[in-house]
Amino acid sequence: MIELSNITKRYDGASTPVVDGINMSVGAGEICVLLGPSGCGKTTTLKMINRLVQPTSGKIFLEGKDTDEFDVVELRRRIGYVIQQIGLFPNMTVEENICVVPQLLGWDKAKARRRAAELLDIVALDPAIYLSRYPKDLSGGQAQRVGVARALATDPAVMLMDEPFGAIDPINRELIQDEFLRIQKQVRKTIVFVSHDIDEAVKMADKIAIFRGGHIEQFDSPDNILARPASPFVAGFVGADRALKRLRLVRARDAVSASGCAVRVGESGARARAVMAEYGVDQIALVDATDRLQGYFTAAQLHTLDGLLTPAEALPVEGAANCGDDLRAVVSSMFASGTSRLPTIDDDGRFVGYIEQAHIVELLRVPAGEPA
Template sequence: MIELDQLTKTFTQKDGQKVTAVDSVSLKVEEGEICVFLGPSGCGKTTTLKMINRLIEPTSGRVLINGNDTSGLNEVDLRRHIGYVIQQIGLFPNMTIEENITVVPRLLGWDKKRCAERATELMSMVALDPKLYLKRYPRELSGGQQQRIGVIRALAADPPVLLMDEPFGAVDPINRETIQNEFFAMQRQLKKTVIMVSHDIDEAIKLGDRVAVFRRGKLVQYDHPDTLLAHPRDDFVGQFVGADSTLKRLLLVKAGDAATQPETVRAETPLADAFAIMDENDSRYLTVLDGEQRALGLVSRRAARGAQGVCGDKLTEFQASVSPDENLRIVLSKMYQFRSSWMPVLDTEGHYVGEITQDSIADYLSSGRSRQQTGHVPVTRAVEFNT
């Protein structure tokens, strides 16, 4: 969707000395992904972002959107097809909220009815009552509400690409988390291709499908958030992600990633055979499955010892289970809640995926493995720019 090819920006200072703000940055952002540009102040991430919509013209290199070199496009048309959100929000104080939201659609020639319907639709996405807020002015809204308007204004004309320059940085922590969650929910529905600038590692791993770490104008590492945390490329990246990087990974790794595949039995398996399996593997229980791999419960070592009959006669229900897509933080929370060291991993129809234990979680996090894919399939949609 978006490709940066050896993108470079050099500024000339008043004394004639040249400073390279962005140095030969190359990366690709797939359609429907959120890419976060991360790094300290002055590292070149915002300059790189602004070169994508040509608010800053590159010194050399190329920006390609769906294979189109943006240097050959009319810059006004280019920007009308790219949503842009800034930290300072930038709402027009003399316009109502509805007028602010529909600035670009009106420039594109949308009629009043279509503009009003779009504004109402977007307001509902960020939990603001259109009847209460559309006719108000920015000064009548709180900072968090204004930031929500700034985000949906960038989405008003349904642009395929969204650029965001520290969009939640000026919002207090409570509102920031709420707006991040609202934005993430919108993204799952709309599947825009998003590039976001941030200096907050927690925000980057929460929202990003891929994270690009910048230092002194250079791209240091570009990876899935979990890979970034598990395998920082150098000491700079390691220090930036923080000493608690393993704990941060709990939000990224899914139960299905860390699940193991222990032996199981069927309901018709003799209890004597089940006990022999547990004795051989030094286990305290076995999961019992039906003929379609659905988990029925467990049979314990104590129940099987010396007993006659089959496993189906001695079934014990699971205290709780987890789904393959639940993150390890939720899994551990459930384990502590139910005072359990393990839980079965079941899909939505009750099919057995495996089991997850405190040991398997520790083994996964210390093994060097990491999640290389985001788990969602972007929606394919052609992007057209007026030339």
């Protein structure tokens, strides 16, 4: 969808280029985060994609077409753009802000208004409440959502975002990031996203480009950057806790094992002991006929239970993992409950297996002989 080929930007009179020899490809529907310290060239690179900054040399292609072949106004109207300061027009309502570009493109007023209402629904703002409000009446998070809606107004294939969540407090930033990822699952845009926050990049990105001094030190998946940093600079930038950061990238469903380590309501204590012995564990899940988790038994309990097992006799499950949780949340639950294994359920409450600390360690371990 987007390709940068040997892009360089040098300002008149400068001894060194701001951006030097950037090569990068972003596939359709991917989020690519440009990451690095201040002054490293990431924002300049972003702005060259829609020609807010003109490259000194090199080529940028949008869906295979050289962006130099586009009329610059047409190009910018084809690309959604979201900045940290949001840039809503204070004298316009939310509806009018969202309708600016559609009306510039000749949409009739009724079509533009329908699009504005549809987009507020997508960003989880009630159109009946927010279409008529002015920017001064919005919280920072609400204004940011309106900024995203405005960027989506003409359904562009590509969006550029320059630290869009940087001005939001940490609690709301996490919520807005989650909301944005939910929206992305619906709209599947190709997004290039400038950030200075490695945690944000790991959470949001399909690919990360780490910049240093105007060039790219590493362009890779978040997992490869964390597991196999290409240079000491990258390793230092992503942090000594990079193995812990990788916990965010793995879902509980990918770490589940011992899916057969369960006993059904009405089965015997002897059956439960046999299953526990097979798996070499000291507890076992109790499930009903539809596999929904009803509790668990410990080995100590089962020594005194020879009859048929019932939920009334089982211990309640506290802190079961959900298949969609990331391993950071799972490990946090393990630490809070003082256990090394958690039963895991799907969205319908059905037992799917256990997550064990030892298995998490194995998943995150870089194989011997590879750089870490």
